[in-house]
Amino acid sequence: MQIAPFGVELWLNEFEDSARLNLAETSISALSLREFFELTGLGDSALDELLDARLSYGAIPGSERIRTAISGLYENVTPDLVTLAHGTIGANHLAHLVLTDAGDHVISFSPSYDQHAAIAESIGAEVTVLPLLPENGYLPNLQELREAVRPSTKLICLTSPNNPTGTLMDAAMMAEVVGIARSVDAYILCDEVYRGVEAPGVEPVPSVADLYEKGIATSGLSKAFSLPGLRVGWAVIPKNLKAQFADQRDYSIISVGVLDDLLGALAIEHHEVLLERSRSILNRNRAVVEQWLENEPRASWVKPDAGSAALLKIEAPVDDRTFAIGLLEQTGVLLTPGSAFGVPEHYRLGYTCSEETLREGLAEISGYLDQLG
Structure with missing residues (x-):
């Protein structure tokens, strides 16, 4: 059975591990096992269940x-x-x-x-x-x-x-x-x-x-x-x-x-406490992206309704894959080029990281656009 290459997974497999500022990730700030237990209030009884399994x-x-x-x-x-x-x-x-x-x-x-x-x-x-x-x-x-x-x-x-x-x-x-x-x-x-x-x-x-x-x-x-x-x-x-x-x-x-x-x-x-944490992270970060877009005329989006991803349209003098590779090599910022989804000249942004990482990453995108002229 022949199957088409999985564009987005090929991209992430090749480049994700080398990113300094990962704005391609769409899993919402993955929890450690310790954080999971603390957030949910699970105590020794749950740990005992795991140890006895x-x-x-x-x-x-x-x-x-x-x-x-x-x-x-x-x-x-x-x-x-x-x-x-x-x-x-x-x-x-x-x-x-x-x-x-x-x-x-x-x-x-x-x-x-x-x-x-x-x-x-x-x-x-x-x-x-x-x-x-x-x-x-x-x-x-x-x-x-x-x-x-x-x-x-x-x-x-x-x-x-x-x-x-x-x-x-x-x-x-x-x-x-x-x-x-x-x-x-x-x-x-x-x-x-x-x-x-x-x-x-x-x-x-x-x-x-x-x-x-x-x-x-x-x-x-x-x-x-x-x-x-x-x-x-x-x-x-x-x-x-x-x-x-x-x-x-x-x-x-x-x-x-x-x-x-x-x-x-x-x-x-x-699930309620886990989803509330995720909504809090996304609501905060969505506002950060909106603030950046207000001051970055070369980028735009259709504001997302839900989830942790959005498509950015970025006006750049090179194609989206060339831009994304150059951005990663020059700044350490990872986006997913839209061509991986059949949408060239766009980029999937995952706004799931820390606020500090997101703000730095967006600033680096603007700086790289300035560099390209």
């Missing part, structure tokens, strides 16, 4: 404890409809393997996370990629979506909040998308890993798993929960797909492991 495979589909905790993040989800995976990326992969066959029609959007077109294409599906444009706030054009669906459409793929733009479809738009999918009996796969960290004044949107009988919601602990080192992701699935997800999981994952399962359960049981 026997390092077996554990429950293959995930422990009842963690699946119960995950189901509590939704309105109408029971634990038996939750299947665990290695991160949201693993949950997305499982979903594509279950839902997509050669010859199926799949609809995705761009810019978005590369998985949602590349895996379907590698399987042999016909993939229609619809553009998300800045003049539409990087939101889907519903008329284009209506015209794109057909009787053979098997799957519509979304990321909401979007990666890399940070835009969020509101409840009314999500209801429209559900109606379009239902009109051709298509599934919706919605990557919701950035859900729960909306900007002030932005109304949270129900999960697709609560809105649509053929909705599959994927998420995990790597972004909003600030725990990317725990490779815990999940898919919330319709009941009729349980056996198929289990079959694919058995071939590719088996289990997430006892320690990740236990720490993941503890995190989700304390």
Whole structure:
């Protein structure tokens, strides 16, 4: 099976370790285990649980404890409809393997996370990629979506909040998308890993798993929960797909492991304090970026609604990859070039770091633009 190179991951794998000021990272200021225990108020009893955990495979589909905790993040989800995976990326992969066959029609959007077109294409599906444009706030054009669906459409793929733009479809738009999918009996796969960290004044949107009988919601602990080192992701699935997800999981994952399962359960049981910390970091840093943009006429954005990423448009005399490499080499600042997402002359900014790092990094971008002339 041939698959397209994963542009954003190739970029990060090559350059992330050499960054002095990482403004490409979208996991929100990852917690140490000590910080996690202190923030959640977990005491010796939780530590004893970890020390006493026997390092077996554990429950293959995930422990009842963690699946119960995950189901509590939704309105109408029971634990038996939750299947665990290695991160949201693993949950997305499982979903594509279950839902997509050669010859199926799949609809995705761009810019978005590369998985949602590349895996379907590698399987042999016909993939229609619809553009998300800045003049539409990087939101889907519903008329284009209506015209794109057909009787053979098997799957519509979304990321909401979007990666890399940070835009969020509101409840009314999500209801429209559900109606379009239902009109051709298509599934919706919605990557919701950035859900729960909306900007002030932005109304949270129900999960697709609560809105649509053929909705599959994927998420995990790597972004909003600030725990990317725990490779815990999940898919919330319709009941009729349980056996198929289990079959694919058995071939590719088996289990997430006892320690990740236990720490993941503890995190989700304390999700409110973890998400509040993340929102506080993002709200502070979003204001820092806005302040910088007010004084930097060569840069602009569509203000993100949620999540931890945004697309910056930067007016530079070189292409985005050349600019990003030069910026890194000259200043140590890492951005992700938009061409990795199919959006040249833009840059994904992750505003998840310390305020000091963000302010210094943005100042270095301005200085490098001055240097380029």
